[in-house]
Amino acid sequence: MTEKKRIFLLGGTGFIGSVLTKQLSANRHENDLMMLIHRSACFRELEQINTNTGSLGSFDLSMLDRFKPDTIVHMARMSGRGRWGRYLAAWRGARANRRILEHLRRQDCKAHVIYISGTLVYGDCGAEPVDESRPLNPIAFAREYIRAERPWMDALDSNSQPVTILRPPWILGRESWFEGFYLNSIRTQYTVPLFGEGRNLMSFIDVEDCAGLIAHAVQHAQPGRCYNLFAPGACIAQLDFAEKLAGHTGARIRRYSAAEIERIHGRTLWEALTFSNKSSTQHPEFIAGYKFKYPSVDEIILNNINIRSGQAISSSP
Numbered sequence: 001m002t003e004k005k006r007i008f009l010l011g012g013t014g015f016i017g018s019v020l021t022k023q024l025s026a027n028r029h030e031n032d033l034m035m036l037i038h039r040s041a042c043f044r045e046l047e048q049i050n051t052n053t054g055s056l057g058s059f060d061l062s063m064l065d066r067f068k069p070d071t072i073v074h075m076a077r078m079s080g081r082g083r084w085g086r087y088l089a090a091w092r093g094a095r096a097n098r099r100i101l102e103h104l105r106r107q108d109c110k111a112h113v114i115y116i117s118g119t120l121v122y123g124d125c126g127a128e129p130v131d132e133s134r135p136l137n138p139i140a141f142a143r144e145y146i147r148a149e150r151p152w153m154d155a156l157d158s159n160s161q162p163v164t165i166l167r168p169p170w171i172l173g174r175e176s177w178f179e180g181f182y183l184n185s186i187r188t189q190y191t192v193p194l195f196g197e198g199r200n201l202m203s204f205i206d207v208e209d210c211a212g213l214i215a216h217a218v219q220h221a222q223p224g225r226c227y228n229l230f231a232p233g234a235c236i237a238q239l240d241f242a243e244k245l246a247g248h249t250g251a252r253i254r255r256y257s258a259a260e261i262e263r264i265h266g267r268t269l270w271e272a273l274t275f276s277n278k279s280s281t282q283h284p285e286f287i288a289g290y291k292f293k294y295p296s297v298d299e300i301i302l303n304n305i306n307i308r309s310g311q312a313i314s315s316s317p
Helices: 015-025 062-067 082-106 142-158 183-189 207-220 238-249 258-264 267-274 284-288 297-303
Strands: 005-010 031-037 050-053 071-074 112-116 163-167 170-172 191-195 201-206 226-228 235-237 252-256
Touching: 005 015, 005 062, 005 207, 015 031, 015 207, 071 207, 082 142, 112 142, 112 207, 142 163, 163 207, 170 207, 170 297, 183 191, 191 238, 191 267, 201 207, 201 238, 201 297, 207 284, 235 238, 238 252, 238 297, 258 267
Parallel strands: 005 031, 005 071, 031 050, 071 112, 112 163, 163 226, 170 201, 191 252
Antiparallel strands: 201 235
16 A cells, blocks of 8 residues: 655646646545645646745745654755856756755654756767766756755765655656747747757657656665666657657758857757756656556657647656
């Protein structure tokens, strides 16, 4: 029988978090939930969940003492514009995370913290499989944002708090910025973009399976470990991905050079769109223990494209 968990959610109304919240709240017999939410959240959708309003950097930490969570799922990230905006946001995020971590230590709270990161921290790895032992070499947006993750990485390494870090790759799902690069291009220009030569490998996961694996981690992940999250049959070269999208939509492929993307969006975005990651894992039993709804690239794409309306949606690692 699955052990009932008291789960505190940070970032539970975001892209992944909103899907995870629905999955966890659907199993009320297994989970007792509390969420930190912004004032702009849709309260009507959260009527069945205990909520507290506040921000990551200043919320009342005593709510943790009262709720006494077994698990804290941390999906919240402060964001900023441009390099210095991201640096400032990461600095503020690191300070907020240290504040939470120090409070847990003062209260001798052994809640298992599950922190959601991404695969940009590994850098461009070519065609080599990338498991959790890969040295970190953050590129693109991760160069700045990894600073916010450092307190949890240090706690994991020192074993000073039960921490698990999860690193999903490219996530396909609703209402993400990737829609702007693929769906909008298909709708407005009837083209599927190809960034560079398209040889870089892209590992994918559907947002429903990403959230499902996080819920799986609540029950089965071991503190002191990192886990790469990915669908086992969903790694493909960018060119092949573009060809599949073109085949499903009838749009033609349009190649963009580094100079074009850097002129419009900057070097950082070019790195993010063209880095190569073939996700692998040192913990195959963890991935094998989860039943995927969309295990292959084609199933993930078809779940996220309504061919009649041209609706396709996606997100970044």
